[in-house]
Amino acid sequence: MKLDNLAITIYVDETGARIEVRDNDAAVRFLDIKMTAAQFTAALGRQGHVECVGEVYGLDRVGMRREQQDFTFKVLSTDKGVYGDDRRDLARRAALVGCPVGWEPQLYFGSQDSFFFKGKELWARTKRYRWVPLDAESNGT
Known part of the structure; x- marks a missing residue:
């Protein structure tokens, strides 16, 4: 190769x-x-x-090409704050469960923009990655 x-x-x-x-x-x-x-x-x-x-x-x-997309997902429904390592651990588990097959989530949640609320639901944002052959066209799924 x-x-x-x-x-x-x-x-x-x-x-x-x-x-x-x-x-x-x-x-x-x-x-x-x-x-x-x-x-x-x-x-x-x-x-x-x-x-x-x-x-x-x-x-x-x-020999592959890494593709990257934004990945936003619900961590849990709560009206109480969850902070620090507990929140990051919950986000890591939710990212692994919610990430589509063939993609790998970035498991870093230390940025101030990593978490946000939609109503009473705690959401997280990160990136997800997958590797495709260099000659393949991405369909974004």
């Missing part, structure tokens, strides 16, 4: 280096390589096959 929209970040300090590779279309970091200072120096010196450690993430999303 050929990937045309990658980004690489290299962090270097006195202990070594960390290299991250990201697929910008999928908006996913999929490779994280860690090297000691000696390993990184050897690689920069053109030594081949330098040993290192790494982690791979989200390979099922690499």
Whole structure:
């Protein structure tokens, strides 16, 4: 598979280096390589096959395109305030239950605009994401 929209970040300090590779279309970091200072120096010196450690993430999303939509949903019906972690926990559960199949909700509810009331109902707003093949047209569902 050929990937045309990658980004690489290299962090270097006195202990070594960390290299991250990201697929910008999928908006996913999929490779994280860690090297000691000696390993990184050897690689920069053109030594081949330098040993290192790494982690791979989200390979099922690499080569895809991430789509995003606003997602607004009812958390609960109440005339009493629910605040802090309790409200965020309720919102996370409601988001997971109410999100359409094939989409994943963003589970961050720390923004001041994350919650609002419609009458006596507590509602939340966030984003939802899905990954589609690069050549597929989105129908918005």
